[in-house]
Amino acid sequence: MLERQRRKNTTAVTFVLPGGDPPGPVSVVGTFNGWQPGAHVLQARSDGTRAVTVALPAKATHAFRYLAAGDYWFNDAGADGQDGPNSRLNT
Template identity: 45%
Template sequence: MLKKQNMNKEKKVKVTFVVAGNTDNVSVVGDFNQWDPSADPLKKRSNGTRSASVVLEPNQRYAFRYYKECGEWFNDEAADEYVVNDHGGEDCVVTTF
């Protein structure tokens, strides 16, 4: 699940990435963090989900995926779009329009 919030003072968009709990350690990995699995780990929340927030530039499209500690990649069903990646799969896209 994706939640977007305009940050008017900074003219940026805060995007919160949320996945259901009961999963291995997960990170959100994408264009916004140079696809670095250690950059944005999702933290466990009291409601059983995991989430991480990133602040992004407005009017952009960012490819991303989730990465599990066990080496598995997965997509977000709530992504704004999907694009074919260089590995024969699909990446999610979040837009900040």
């Protein structure tokens, strides 16, 4: 799930997943962080989910995926669409 908060020149995007599915650490990787695993690791929230917020340039398109333990890559069903094998996000 994606949560967005528009600001003047950026959009704060919060990437949200259930607390334990998939198990272990999960990162969001994409064009906005050079596809670098571990750059944006989702952290536990009090409501039982886990999330990370990334400030992205407004009016742009980004490709991203999640990377879980065991080299498990997966997409976000709530994304704005698909960009090849990746999820697509429009800010």
